[in-house]
Amino acid sequence: MTEEIIIAGFGGQGVLSMGKILAYSGIMQDKEVSWMPSYGPEMRGGTANVTVILSDERISSPYLKMYDTAIILNQQSMDKFEKSVKPDGVLLYDPNGISHHPTRKDIKIYQIEGMKLAAEMGNKKIFNMVVLGAFLKIKPVIKLENVTDGLKKSLSERYHHLIPLNKEAIIKGLGSVSVYNVEEQAFHI
Amino acid sequence: MSELKLMKGNEALAEAAIRAGVDAYFGYPITPQSEVIEHLMAERPEERTGMVVLQAESEIAAINMVYGAASTGKKAMTSSSSPGISLKLEGISYLAGAELPAVIVNVVRGGPGLGTIQPSQADYFQSVKGGGHGDFKLYVLAPASVQEMSDFVEDAFDIAFKYRAPVLILSDGLIGQMMEKVHLKDQQKRMTDEEVIEKYGSWAVTGKTDRERNIITSLDLDPEKMEVRVYKLLKKYDQMEKEDLRxxxxxxxxxxxxxxxxxxxxxxxxxxxxxxxxxxxxxxxxxxxxxxxxxxxxxxxxxxxxxxxxxxxxxxxxxxxxxxxxxxxxxxxxxxxxxxxxxxxxxxxxxxxxxxxxxxxxxxxxxxxxxxxx
The missing domain is CATH 3.40.50.920 (Rossmann fold)
Structure with a gap:
């Protein structure tokens, strides 16, 4: 198994920490992992992205052109990375703030109302965990118990009281994914 | 047992330095290697092993602090990124000339000039063709993973002390900034002066008591003697080629x-x-x-x-x-x-x-x- 993922959005949305939690969860499941961020001035309020690879084998390049899964959290990232999904790959996105929806017909497109659901749960900061849950529904590459262990490992101890809330958010995401039909430009639960 | 963690290359290198029993780190922050000094400061190694971590007033000060610490037989290191390494080159040449063991880390970014903060390998010439002035070479290790960022710290000091020569770890922004899993080695004790003498001989300036005077210098105004010095360095490089090619x-x-x-x-x-x-x-x-x-x-x-x-x-x-x-x-x-x-x-x-x-x-x-x- 090798899963090559790009997570892209605004700096501050928890893009990098979502990637880190996913990578740590991979380690908990004995996977080889790599986490390669875009770093630099573009992170301050601009776009941020991270490439995460989970694999049963030694990972060669941590930097890629095409991805099995793109998790897209803003319009700029949609413009940049829709074309970078491998044919038959997955594009998962939050429609919040998206004006131009994806149009490719050779990939599978899913939607998660991450921002809306997180707001409903009373904490916008868990938005990234809702999205992570949605990803794990589409690609069940990591078991939920390993994600919980990954959360413990990647959050410093003073935030450990938030783990139950994070877990709740992941479960919310697991149950809230819908499929986007390009032809009909509509969502199906 | 080794400890398994998910770390950035820079963090793994810094943690490895503490665990390898390094005596001193002198540095000055610069992207994309600032996590090295950040990790060292956060970990408070002065409490863990007695290791000195100091943010110098400049890159030039840092490399000369390394020269001073290395002169006393201590394991001393510094790290920077491309423009900062250019500033250190004079000091690196002096380290080579004075035959001092030290480890320098370059997490390369794009250049020339201030360039950019993104990954690059444009410092290859600078690293292997001297960079600093004079007839010398650096032993250059090029890590390709976070694990190697960690492992190469100890390897670099082994080589540096074996040959009494500066060693460069040539990384880049990609290896420094990415996270991978890393098996961290167990904590080692820092070596005492006596242990250094026993293992590597008495060459350091430790405060003369009952031995011959040890002199650390790169200056020799007599060209006959200077040529002998340079050929001594050359012999080391030949030995590196035979014994320590990787x-x-x-x-x-x-x-x-x-x-x-x-x-x-x-x-x-x-x-x-x-x-x-x-x-x-x-x-x-x-x-x-x-x-x-x-x-x-x-x-x-x-x-x-x-x-x-x-x-x-x-x-x-x-x-x-x-x-x-x-x-x-x-x-x-x-x-x-x-x-x-x-x-x-x-x-x-x-x-x-x-x-x-x-x-x-x-x-x-x-x-x-x-x-x-x-």
């Missing part, structure tokens, strides 16, 4: 085409090898782990087996000159690389192999293997 061969056994790449480019080229093999192109990769000494004999031999070689680097063509020297026109040698902070993709690397080596090398402008034999 490289890795990946899929080379049946390879018809060869990538040569180090550090982050080696990771990308390794993916290009598997993409090539899926297309039926028998590609292999030679990864120099030490850039000096360089695996030139291994390349010379591989040139008998392969039809063409592509040197893959994040620069406009630096290591390719050493590949060409090693191969001695047996087969076409080409260069491919992005620069200025852009990272090439595995697909681009494979495309370059096909365009520059396979098509070009076999039909047109280049001397082919067959014609070179004739």
């Amino acid at each position: 490289y890795e061969k990946i899929s080379c056994d049946d390879a018809e085409y060869l990538f040569v790449a180090y550090g982050s480019s080696a990771r990308i080229a390794q993916k290009a090898v598997s993409l090539a093999r899926k297309k039926g192109i028998k590609a292999g990769l030679l990864r120099p782990i030490t850039l000096f000494p360089y695996p030139k004999h291994q390349l010379f031999e591989l040139a008998d087996q392969v039809k063409g070689i592509l040197s893959v680097e994040l620069n406009t063509g630096q290591m390719v000159e050493d590949v060409q020297l090693a191969v001695q026109h047996k087969v076409p040698v080409e260069h491919f690389g992005r620069t200025g902070g852009i990272i090439h993709t595995p697909e681009e690397v494979l495309e370059a192999l096909e365009d520059k080596v396979i098509i070009n090398g076999c039909i047109g402008n280049h001397k082919t293997r067959e014609s070179s034999i004739l």
Whole structure:
């Protein structure tokens, strides 16, 4: 198994920490992992992205052109990375703030109302965990118990009281994914 | 038991320095290597091992602090990124001249000048062709993973003390900033002065009591004596070539085409090898782990087996000159690389192999293997 993922959005949305939690969860499941961020001035309020690879084998390049899964959290990232999904790959996105929806017909497109659901749960900061849950529904590459262990490992101890809330958010995401039909430009639960 | 963690390359290097029993780190922050000093400060190594961590007022101050600490036989290191390393070069030349063991880490970013903060390998010439003034070389280790960022700290100090010579760890923004899992070694104690003398001899200035005077200097105004000094250095470099050359061969056994790449480019080229093999192109990769000494004999031999070689680097063509020297026109040698902070993709690397080596090398402008034999 090798899963090559790009997570892209605004700096501050928890893009990098979502990637880190996913990578740590991979380690908990004995996977080889790599986490390669875009770093630099573009992170301050601009776009941020991270490439995460989970694999049963030694990972060669941590930097890629095409991805099995793109998790897209803003319009700029949609413009940049829709074309970078491998044919038959997955594009998962939050429609919040998206004006131009994806149009490719050779990939599978899913939607998660991450921002809306997180707001409903009373904490916008868990938005990234809702999205992570949605990803794990589409690609069940990591078991939920390993994600919980990954959360413990990647959050410093003073935030450990938030783990139950994070877990709740992941479960919310697991149950809230819908499929986007390009032809009909509509969502199906 | 080793500890398993998910860490950035920079953090793993810093943690390894504490665990290897390093005595002192002097540095000055610069992207993309600031996590080194950040991690060292946060971990409070003065409480864990007594290690000194100090943010100097400048890169130049930091390297001269390393010179001072190394003179007393202590394991001292510094780290920076490209423009900061340029500032340190005078000090590095002095370290080599005074035969002092020290470890310098360069997490390379795009240049020249202030350049950019993104990954690059444009400091190859600076690292292996001297950089500083005078007849000297650095032993250069090029990590290609977070694990190697961690492991190479101890390896670098072993070499530095074996030869009494400065060692450079040449990383880049990609290896420094990425996270991978890393097995951290157990904590070692710092060595005492007595242990250093027992293992490496008495050469350091530790406060003379009942022994001959030890002198640390790089100055010798008598040219006869200076020449002897330089030849002594040369002898060390010869010994490094014989005893401490490191490289890795990946899929080379049946390879018809060869990538040569180090550090982050080696990771990308390794993916290009598997993409090539899926297309039926028998590609292999030679990864120099030490850039000096360089695996030139291994390349010379591989040139008998392969039809063409592509040197893959994040620069406009630096290591390719050493590949060409090693191969001695047996087969076409080409260069491919992005620069200025852009990272090439595995697909681009494979495309370059096909365009520059396979098509070009076999039909047109280049001397082919067959014609070179004739």
